[in-house]
Amino acid sequence: MPLLEILGLTQRFGGLQALTNFTAALEEHDLVGLIGPNGAGKTTVFNLVSGFYTPTEGAIVFNGRPTRGLRPHQVAGMGMARTFQNIRLWNDMTVLDNIRLAQSHWLGYGLWDAVWRSRRYLRTEKSVEKKSREVLEIMSLTDYVEELPKNLPYGLQRRVELARALSTSPRLLLLDEPAAGLNSADVDGLIKHIRWIYDQFHICIWMIEHQMKVVMSLCQRLAVIDFGRTIATGTPAEIQANPAVINAYLGDDTL
Ligand SMILES: Nc1ncnc2c1ncn2[C@@H]1O[C@H](COP(=O)(O)OP(=O)(O)O)[C@@H](O)[C@H]1O
Numbered sequence: 726m727p728l729l730e731i732l733g734l735t736q737r738f739g740g741l742q743a744l745t746n747f748t749a750a751l752e753e754h755d756l757v758g759l760i761g762p763n764g765a766g767k768t769t770v771f772n773l774v775s776g777f778y779t780p781t782e783g784a785i786v787f788n789g790r791p792t793r794g795l796r797p798h799q800v801a802g803m804g805m806a807r808t809f810q811n812i813r814l815w816n817d818m819t820v821l822d823n824i825r826l827a828q829s830h831w832l833g834y835g836l837w838d839a840v841w842r843s844r845r846y847l848r849t850e851k852s853v854e855k856k857s858r859e860v861l862e863i864m865s866l867t868d869y870v871e872e873l874p875k876n877l878p879y880g881l882q883r884r885v886e887l888a889r890a891l892s893t894s895p896r897l898l899l900l901d902e903p904a905a906g907l908n909s910a911d912v913d914g915l916i917k918h919i920r921w922i923y924d925q926f927h928i929c930i931w932m933i934e935h936q937m938k939v940v941m942s943l944c945q946r947l948a949v950i951d952f953g954r955t956i957a958t959g960t961p962a963e964i965q966a967n968p969a970v971i972n973a974y975l976g977d978d979t980l
């Protein structure tokens with residue numbers, strides 16, 4: 726049984742059909758990519774999978790369970806974490822608190838419990854803090870635990886967001902353009918971190934990425950969408966040589 730099974734997803738926004746009959750299956754230890762030109766519908770796929778949108782048509786089965794009707798935090802609680810194309814961190818909390826709060830959510834506390842430091846929260850706070858510091862160390866962020874994300878360079882903010890997702894111990898990690906806006910040294914660092922996470926935790930990673938260096942060096946398989954439709958699937962080498970893909974990217978300098 727696949728970890729994530731997506732069957733015939735279609736998403737309409739008013740008159741716009743952003744996604745048409747999208748199908749995919751991801752196994753437990755896959756590291757795979759989703760690519761396509763701007764506006765192709767990639768982020769829409771992640772918003773559907775993570776429960777931010779409810780599909781117009783189709784089904785998503787995660788870990789054997791259909792997710793239709795579940796709220797994003799409920800889907801997260803099933804073992805899924807994501808990052809966003811535009812970084813979404815709690816900017817007025819320290820890096821450490823960003824990570825701690827993400828986990829308290831995972832442990833079943835509501836946001837308000839955590840914020841009000843309920844007794845329940847305080848009781849497990851020590852283990853949460855320990856786990857948070859471990860994840861921050863893995864992500865080479867130990868020097869920044871007391872900083873506010875908004876004061877960090879962009880590349881570090883991206884890393885904090887990845888650390889936050891990782892801290893919830895997901896079985897499936899969705900990364901929406903993790904290399905967006907990074908300089909080339911940061912991109913190399915990101916590739917190393919993702920590979921390390923993958924090797925160490927044996928989780929499934931699915932990424933949307935425009936920087937071909939990242940997907941080509943990390944992903945085992947890619948799916949390409951254009952105007953909401955899958956136009957190709959295959960290994961990175963197969964995708965790079967696929968005429969339909971090259972055609973979709975004509976005029977787009979990312980490939
Ligand atoms: N919440 C929304 N409401 C209306 N249109 C949307 C919404 N989300 C995405 N779209 C539209 O759907 C299409 C696909 O968007 P998106 O999935 O963000 O593309 P990508 O991530 O591939 O660049 C775009 O035309 C976008 O404007």
Ligand SMILES: [Mg+2]
Pocket residue numbers: 767768769810
């Ligand atoms: Mg997008």
